[in-house]
Amino acid sequence: MNRISSYKYQINDLKRPVAIYYFVIACLYALTFFGAVMTTHIDTGSDVYVTSSSGISGWEIGTAIFLFVCGLNSFREPFRMLIQNGSSRKNIFAGRFLAFLSVGAGMALIDTLIMTVGQLLTSGSKRWYFKGFYEIAFSRRAESISGVQMHLESFFLIFCMYMAALAVGYFITIGYYRMNKAAKIAVSISVPGFLFYGLPILDQYVTKGAIFRAIGKVFAFFFGMDDKIPYYPMAFGLLTAAVFLGLCWLMLRKAVVKD
Amino acid sequence: MSGIEVRNISKNFGNVQALKGVSVHFEENRIYGLLGRNGAGKSTLLNIITGRIFAAEGEVLIDGEAALENDRILGKIYMMSEKNYYPESMKVRDAFKWSKEFYPDFDLNYAKTLSEKFELNTAKKIKSLSTGYSSIFKMITALSTNARYILLDEPILGLDANHRDLFYKTLIEKYSGNPCTIIISTHLIEEAAGVIDHVVIIKNGEIITDESRDELISKGYTASGTASCVDSFTAGRNVLGTDSLGGLKTAYIMGELDKNNVPEGIEISKMDLQRLFIELTNA
C-alpha cells in the first residue's frame, strides 16, 4: 500500500466527526446569541440599561478536547483494516501523522477564521464579545501587536495545542492496545489514583505543598503565563506532540493484530 | 526466487511453541492445500507471512525480497481469514471501493458479478452479514484483488452446500483465467482435494508433508481383510494406522506396492487425501 492510500483512509474517518463538531458549535453559537437577545429583551421593559455582555470565549479549548477524543479513536479500527489490506506499520503511522497534521492545521485555520469573523462582527460593541483563546491568555500582548500578527500567532498557538491533543489521545489508545489485561487494570487504577489521590495526599502531609507549587511554576512557565509570551506554549505544544508521537511509533512498530 | 519462501520460522506464544523452524516454498501459479489439525500452526504461519504477527526467528521472502514491513511486497499478497478486520459499520460496496484504493488491480466489475452470483447484498453493513455471507464477502474481496498470492484461511466457513459448490467453481474459473498462487487452509479436505495441486501438512508446529497431491496420494493405500491376513501382509511395511471391526482389519499403509503380488484375502484400495491426512496427523 502506498502513503497516499494510507492517508486517504485515515483522514476519511475524521471528516464526519469534524463536520458534526462544527455543526454543534454553530448551533451553540446560535443558542448563545438567541439566549442573549432573549434576556436583553426581557430586561428592556423596565428601561434598565443593560451593562452585562455576553458572547463566545476560548472555544478552541473545546476543539482541543474534541481532537483529544479523536486521537483516542484513531488506532484500532484503521490498524486492523490497513494491515488486512497490505500496509506496513510504517505506512500506517505516516498516514496517521499526515492526517493529524491536516486536521490540526485545518481546524486551527477554521477556528482562526471563525475568530476573525466573530471579532469583526462584534468589534465596537459593548454588548457582544468574541474572544479567542489567545486573546484571553495573552490579552496584553494581543492589544500591543498588530491584528495580522495576532491572528498568525493565534493560529500557530492553537495548531500546536491541537497537535498535542491528538498526539496524547493517540498515545493513550495505542498504549492501551499494547497492554495486556493485567497491565490495563493496573494502569487504569494507579494512574488516576495517583494523580487525584496519591499525589495530593503526599503533597499535603509530606512535602507541604512544595510539589504542587513546583508543578504550578512549570505550567506557568510553559504556558507563558509568567512572561506573557506565546512562544513557550507553542514550543511546549509541539514538543508534547513530537514526544508523544515518537512514543506512539515505538509502540506501533511492534503492535500485532489481535482478536 | 519467485514465490513465497518461508525460511526457518519459529514462533512461540508464552510456553507454547507454535512453529518450530518451519521452512517451505510456495511456488508461483499453484494451488496449495495447507492442512493441519486445530492448533497445528496453520493460521500462525499465514499470519506471519502476511505480517500480522512477528516471528521469533526466521524470515519470509516474497519474490526474493524480505516481506517484513515492505509495502510494495505486501501489495502482492492478500489474505482472508476467519476474523474480520474490516470496520463493522462499513457497507460491503464501500469495502470494495476501499479495496480498489489499496489494491490498484482490484476488479470492481468482477466483485459486482460475483456478488450477484452469490446473492450478496452489497448495500448491507459488514456487521449484519451472517457467518456464511461474511465468508462470501471476504472471498469475493480476495479473488477480486488480483493479487499474486491469495491466502484463504478457512474460506468455506458457514457456507451452505450450494455456495461451497459455487465457491470451488469460481475459484477454478478465476485461477484458470488469471493464474496466481492460492494457498487454501481448510478442514474440509476431501472437498478441496480435487482443486489442490500441492499438499503441505503441518503437525505440532512442524511440516511433515510437502509434496504434490498426485505423488502423495500414489504413495498411500489401504489393505483390508481378516486380521491375521492383514497382519502378515503389513509386516515390514510403513503402517500409518489401523481400524478393526471384529475379526476384520483395515491397515493404512504408505509406500510402494506391487499390485500384481497381492496375497489372497487382502483387498487393496486407494487411500483418499482425507484418510491419508488423518492417519499422518494422528498422534
Added chain:
Amino acid sequence: MKIQFEDERPIFVQIAKQIEDGILAGAFPEETQIPSTTEISVNYKINPATALKGINLLVDGGIVYKKRGLGMFVSKGAVKVLDEKRKEEFYDNYIVRLAAEAKKLHISQGEIVSMIERGYDQ
C-alpha cells in the same frame, strides 16, 4: 460426468477416459471442439493443471489435437483408434481374467464358448 476420487486410476486418466467415452458415444464428433481445460476443471471441480494433463494424454494418443488460437479438436479417425484401443482393453480386462478364472474353475474352452453364446442370446 463424475470423477470417483476413490477410483484406482489418477484423476487425469479418468478425465481422458470420460472424453474418450464422449467421442465414442458421438457427443464429440470428429473435427469438432471438445470442452476447454477451464470448462472441464470447473465442471469437475479439479485443478486446471490436472485437466490439462488429461487432455495431453489424449493428444499423445492422437485422439485430439490443438488448433492454434481455437482450442482442442477431435482428430480425424479418432473413433477408429479408440475402438481398437477399447477392444484391446476389453481383451486385457475381461478376456484374460475370464480365461484365468475359468482355468481355476476347470471350465474347458468349449464350455466357455457355449457360455458366451448363451450370454449373447440374453
